Amino acid sequence: MSAVTQSRYAAAYDTVAPALPGRDLPWLSKRRLDALAQFAAGGFPSPREEEWRYTNVSAIEKKLFSPLLAAPASEVDQAWIDSYRLQDAWSIVLLNGRFSAELSKLASLPDMVLVLGMAEALAQHPERVESHLGKAVADSEHGFVAFNTAWFSDGLFVHIPAKQVLAKPLQLLHVVTEPDALATTRNLIVVDPMAQAEIVETYTGADCAYLSAGVSEVFVGANADLALYKLQAESTKAYHFGGTYAVQARDARFAHHNYAFGGLLARSDIHADLDQASACLLNGLYVGGKRQHIDNHTRINHLKPYATSRELYKGVLDDRARGVFQGRVIVAEDAQKTDSEMSNRNLLLSNDAEADTKPQLEIYADDVKCGHGVTVGQLDEKSVFYLQSRGVDEETARNMLTFAFANEMVDKIKIRELHDLVLGELLQRFPQQGVEKAWL
Amino acid sequence: MLSIKNLHVSVGDKPILKGINLEIKAGEIHAIMGPNGSGKSTLSHVLSGKAGYTVTEGSVTYQGMDLIEMAPEIRAREGVFLAFQYPVEIPGVSNIYLLKAALNAVRKHHGQPEVDAMDFLTLVKNKVKLLEMDEKFLYRAVNEGFSGGEKKRNEILQMAIMEPKLCILDETDSGLDIDALKIVADGVNSLRSPERAFVMVTHYQRLLDYIKPDMVHVLAHGRIVKSGGPELALELEEKGYGWLEAA
Incomplete structure (x- = not known):
């Protein structure tokens, strides 16, 4: 069915490839070609795949989003970008899928902490990228991952050394300004043993159709602590795929807070592999209206004993919006004393709104x-x-109660500035009259 | 202030209240006692306008108005306050937000301007002190994770802010230890005034040791089977409800 449309992206690859970073690295070129072959054979995921049952992305195949090969002609609206920027944080801006040094603010990062654009990381520390790329998620996971490996144009490489405590959050700001643009970023986040960090991913874009297709691989070292926040505030005409794949070492703590407001069609994957006595917290909120389709797919792999996982996703759906939640918890035979709770609650505000929810426990x-x-x-x-x-x-x-239902999730944000930013997104949709913001 | 005449109320097809008559004047405190299943909670729910009850006969007149015809929020704005037996937890709405919304709803209804933020804070903090509550409660979600005593105190706090004319306390005693009960009773007593009436619905006589009623009514099988002064409550404590239920 989609052989023709797949080849549109695959056929265009030759024009894209020369502009991709790491061309001189044979291992990467091979990885990209393997991924391309896999994508060419399978295309983007189809609803025939169990884990994409409720989400049809064929519109992406019909359109042909293209990466920007040169800088956009139009001036970037700095004030608009700044409205999403946390002031008390280090921030990195990825503009139309490419690292922008002039828009990023990384002054006074601790010496030992490495924060680089992915293209720069491939130039300076290729061996560090090689040892992590594809280690938290395989291209065989599904078409978007293979697509990302073949197409990624930039991204972020973060390395936080052992015992380092990051004093401020690190924000990764994805901004798309151009119609029909393709922003494919690959991020590697490596947190060494006993280090501690808060990282914020923010996605937004101009009021037009584009495709943001990012993949983040996250490595949380032994007894380390990482809180990863995602604010998805894409244009409601845009397509968004964001995959976060975490590997937790022994005693590692990983929290992922996922706030999805934007996108015409948005899908997030959040997967975590849990080693012994590690702790995983997944919180999520999706708020959809009009004809938005927002899909969140989580998977928690309890691989070893004594690990805990807690998951709460809430959805508020109005108009003809559709929300999808799929939550899988897999407890391996070896993972005795696992303690896991998963919950998904949906609020439907209109007769035409729809929620598809599918929790799955697989316990061995x-x-x-x-x-x-x-x-x-x-x-x-x-x-x-x-x-x-x-x-x-x-x-x-x-x-008030609709606002409150969603606000319970916003309340969980520990970074004040981010809390206010996400609260602002919520208040735009559900205004509360006559109340101080500080009281919400 | 409140006149209940021959009130019959059903839930579905099942009659619960079977002809209640009650006159309550401003400044009075009435206690309504009775065994479980006698219809006590139904009476307080019907007065506050909770859905799910059908008035099949009789009338309830509050300050000359037909109370049954009024929406719950209009009753509240007109000064009818129900302190819930089981206060509802509302995660995501802070206490202070609800208090301000409640006060402004009352003020707006009476043609008064919305309360100024600073004045409001001063007012609320004074009331919080009165009920020996921590100010931190104001910024916590309504009743979420509150102990039984904290929830009941929070009800009285809302009452103190809204300054109603008719206060209905539904089983305020239940689930409270003696210290919490004293604080709640002190709060209620401080709100007593010649303009305000109280209806205390309670299973336990103990509450009446701390809030002295003018009248005690015993409800059984959907009817008031006996009315009397405070001494009736003591008699009930001694003899139980059996002798009245049989009657």
């Missing part, structure tokens, strides 16, 4: 504690009445 060990719960529904009428009994009219009560 016999001494574990695993639970999951799912709800799809409307607001709790007891809460509506409680607010009415305090003088609040029904419409306002419902608006």
